[in-house]
Amino acid sequence: MGKKTNQFGLFESGMLIFLGLTALAALFLSFYMELIPYRSIFSGIDHVIINGITITTILAITFNASKIGITWILSYMKVNGKNSLPAAVVRAILIGNSLLMSLFIVNGQFTAPNVEEVYNKKIRNIDLHFLDQKDDAEINHLSVLDQMKTSYNLEIAEIRKLYQPDLDKAESGMKYEMDNVVNGTWKGERYKEWNEKYDSTKKKLDKALFQALGHYQEAIKTQNQKYEQKQEAIAAAKQMALDNESIEKYLNSYESQNRLVTALMGLINKVSGLAIGPHHLTLLVASLITAIVEFVPLLLGSHLFTRILLRRQQDISGK
Structure with a gap:
């Protein structure tokens, strides 16, 4: 073989x-x-x-x-x-x-x-929710500031409206007395009266304007503090919402x-x-x-x- x-x-x-x-x-x-x-x-x-x-x-x-x-x-x-x-x-x-x-x-x-995607979507929704709150707070803050400025300007206009006629009248009186020369001088008693009235009214005007400005600045300061507190409250609420979230919460959810x-x-x-x-x-x-x-x-x-x-x-x- x-x-x-x-x-x-x-x-x-x-x-x-x-x-x-x-x-x-x-x-x-x-x-x-x-x-x-x-x-x-x-x-x-x-x-x-x-x-x-x-x-x-x-x-x-x-x-x-x-x-x-x-x-x-x-x-x-x-x-x-x-x-x-x-x-x-x-x-x-x-x-x-x-x-x-x-x-x-x-x-x-x-x-x-899909749990990570679901969790990240929830986190994004939280971010967007509180971002909207921050935007709304800022818009409201700017609106309040604008209203305060408008009110301040109106108050200033009212103050000037209150004192301006007396100022104009006193100024006209002084000009008239300047043209009224007696014995070679125009600074007589009438002129002094008008001048004192002008100075007194001007001081009242300046004081009223200063007080209005102080109130306006104080109001702005208070509003800014309220806005900062609102922002801090939003940030704290956002952090609390984030702290309450965890990926384990969504392990059994249908979306995951x-x-x-x-x-x-x-x-x-x-x-x-x-x-x-x-x-x-x-x-x-x-x-x-x-x-x-x-x-x-x-x-x-x-x-x-x-x-x-x-x-x-x-x-x-x-x-």
Whole structure:
């Protein structure tokens, strides 16, 4: 009998290549689904090592490369009839880690994935609400100041209206006496009377204007204090509203949930009569994803490595 060739048949080679590519695709998916959580978990220590490759990338590559190595070791031990328990334990740990990372991703999508958006929207609404209050307070403040200025101008006009006739009359009297020259002088008794009347009226006018100005300035000061107190009250109310908000308040709100997941849970609960919640569905989907991305490359890789090792043994034995 002639020796069997150590080459695989065309069909078998094609199948092995297909299985290998499928296993690599699933392995890449496993790598990617681990990399995302790693980057989030280790964001504080994740640094670029070389050429854009980060610590978390190396970590994900190491774990997934270990899966290939463990699968080869298990296949080798199986073919040679050796104890594979330690390698199986390591493989179980790696698969458990992948399940945990899948839970990390799926939980973020199934359990209130929109909670941050809902929370931020609430914060924006609070900001806008109190910004409107500040704007209204400022508009009201400016309106009050404008009214006060108008009232002050009217008061000034009334004061001048009250004293101006006497001033004009006294001034006219002084001018008349200036033209009334007696013995070479015009500063007689009548002139002095008009001058005293003018000075007295002018003092009354100035005093009234000064008092009006003082009242106006005091009113402005009081209004500014009221405005500042109003602004402080608005700021305090805003801070209290913000302090009462937390992202945890919206974890169970309808707006925070994934609408498709909510609809799916409703359908499952209606058909099965069970009470499936987001956490149950998260665990189920994460387990399915882990089963696909972990056991597919495991089974395919194990089959591929076993075939290669068996063929190698056959070639060595000459069978």
